[in-house]
Amino acid sequence: MNHHLSYPPGKAKPASVTNQRNGRGAKTVLTEDGPIRIEVPRDRDGSFEPLLIPKHERRFTGFDDKIIAMYARGMTVREIQGFVLEQYGTEVSPE
Structure with a gap:
């Protein structure tokens, strides 16, 4: 916003x-x-x-599958957090 x-x-x-x-x-x-x-x-x-x-x-639906796919492609948890923040403007827990 x-x-x-x-x-x-x-x-x-x-x-x-x-x-x-x-x-x-x-x-x-x-x-x-x-x-x-x-x-x-x-x-x-x-x-x-x-x-x-x-x-x-x-x-x-499917959000968890997208996160798992990024991890499977070699992205680190911190990289995934950064991607979600950049794309969706929201922070997610590393757990």
């Missing part, structure tokens, strides 16, 4: 930015390990598109 809006949370919105944060919306996502409840950030004009779990998606 920071990249999308061009300013961090808690800071004043620049005059050149017309869109702004609008809280979070909760939804339940079905995973391979069962349902989990997540909060997805929103913006006023609805243009923010989450990367990890897109809008209107209710199933989140």
